[in-house]
Amino acid sequence: MTPTQSPSPARRTRGPTEERILEALDVDGMVEAARELVRIPSVSGEETPAQEFVASLMQAHGMDVDRWVIPMEEVGAHPAYGAEVLRRDPLGVVGTWAGSGGGRDLILNGHVDVVPPGDASLWHHPPFSGLVRDGRLHGRGALDLKGPLVAGIFALDAIRRAGVTLAGTVHLMSVVGEEDGGMGTLAAILRGYRAHGAVVLEPTELAVAPAQAGCLSFRIRVAGRAAHGAVREEGVSALEKLIPVYRALQSLESERNRRLSGDPLFGRYSIPFPVSVGTVRGGDWASSVPDRVTIEGRMGLAPGEDPEAARREMETAVAATAGQDPWFREHPPGVEWWGGRFLAARTDPDDPLVRTLHGAASDVLGREVAVEGMPYGADMGILSQVAGIPTVLFGAGDIRRAHRPDESVSVDELADMARVLALATLRFCRPSA
Numbered sequence: 001m002t003p004t005q006s007p008s009p010a011r012r013t014r015g016p017t018e019e020r021i022l023e024a025l026d027v028d029g030m031v032e033a034a035r036e037l038v039r040i041p042s043v044s045g046e047e048t049p050a051q052e053f054v055a056s057l058m059q060a061h062g063m064d065v066d067r068w069v070i071p072m073e074e075v076g077a078h079p080a081y082g083a084e085v086l087r088r089d090p091l092g093v094v095g096t097w098a099g100s101g102g103g104r105d106l107i108l109n110g111h112v113d114v115v116p117p118g119d120a121s122l123w124h125h126p127p128f129s130g131l132v133r134d135g136r137l138h139g140r141g142a143l144d145l146k147g148p149l150v151a152g153i154f155a156l157d158a159i160r161r162a163g164v165t166l167a168g169t170v171h172l173m174s175v176v177g178e179e180d181g182g183m184g185t186l187a188a189i190l191r192g193y194r195a196h197g198a199v200v201l202e203p204t205e206l207a208v209a210p211a212q213a214g215c216l217s218f219r220i221r222v223a224g225r226a227a228h229g230a231v232r233e234e235g236v237s238a239l240e241k242l243i244p245v246y247r248a249l250q251s252l253e254s255e256r257n258r259r260l261s262g263d264p265l266f267g268r269y270s271i272p273f274p275v276s277v278g279t280v281r282g283g284d285w286a287s288s289v290p291d292r293v294t295i296e297g298r299m300g301l302a303p304g305e306d307p308e309a310a311r312r313e314m315e316t317a318v319a320a321t322a323g324q325d326p327w328f329r330e331h332p333p334g335v336e337w338w339g340g341r342f343l344a345a346r347t348d349p350d351d352p353l354v355r356t357l358h359g360a361a362s363d364v365l366g367r368e369v370a371v372e373g374m375p376y377g378a379d380m381g382i383l384s385q386v387a388g389i390p391t392v393l394f395g396a397g398d399i400r401r402a403h404r405p406d407e408s409v410s411v412d413e414l415a416d417m418a419r420v421l422a423l424a425t426l427r428f429c430r431p432s433a
């Protein structure tokens, strides 16, 4: 299935049970709960109050809640573990709605951690306001990912309120640590949660995304030699030495994207797997020659790519550049791998989960919904690569509005997302006989 192929064979008209479920969606309750959750600040590492809130929300909506302190020794020792902040006694929360048996099981997954709001003066409303204005829910996490997480809870609630029980079991994972590497989802997997399919509720503008790019975080330290700026030729500027290293990264990006592009799921991006430098630090005095510059960035990974091989590509590219400069022979720029990383992942677009979700989305929205890959990393990598579960990303809103001031999400789109999830869950897990 490609974004241009239509109509989907999975598309069909809605039956009376499905209509009942769509009508049963409690939109007001959903918006109120999402507002409350946005008002609980939960910047990475400080997620416990938000997790407690979600656990009680799930309980109030008829789910059995598993709430546990994540064993960090075990989770931290797993090869897929990645995190940038230290957590003391982080909480795992999974709400389960047990099926009667005989259907397919489904995981819905969303995170409560949010990135810091940054400079609050750049926001038009306070970052944790949870304000609803002009049809949009505002605040850090409204879009990424508290609104969508709550939409998942209310999607299941709609099925329950319509008096329908499911044959398959649904697990709703509320996780910590997504933004810095996915340790919360890894913890839920290590606790034993499995299903026939998983939907990660990340922003896709309601497209069905059976693929995501991955990424690795890197750091490169370039050395120079300090001198008074008045006699700068007696020193070696680390900034000047950085320039060829940076050019090498740009060439690496071009070469990789030429080689790795071609998957139609990533067809709309000219650089689907960027090498991007996010921080530059160096020097300590305006009139000194800087004796060190450190850059940090992320390297995008293609689905199916071996992260170890990708690491070696960058190390080789940097070493080759360094080999051309006698200074670097004595002071080689080192590449370090650190912090958050996301596994790339791809699910067959013909997998029953993808087809079911695509059919439900097209039915609810009344248009042919796109099927395409997402250029950002999320917890899909862990569910797909570590647990082997066919996984898709699906959610309201545009990722471009996340991680910046004035984050917000359309309330109507959240409601549509909940309707799609309700229908897709019913069709995937099947109603109880």
Ligand SMILES: [Zn+2]
Residues within 6 Å of the ligand: 111, 144, 145, 178, 202, 378
């Ligand atoms: Zn997210």
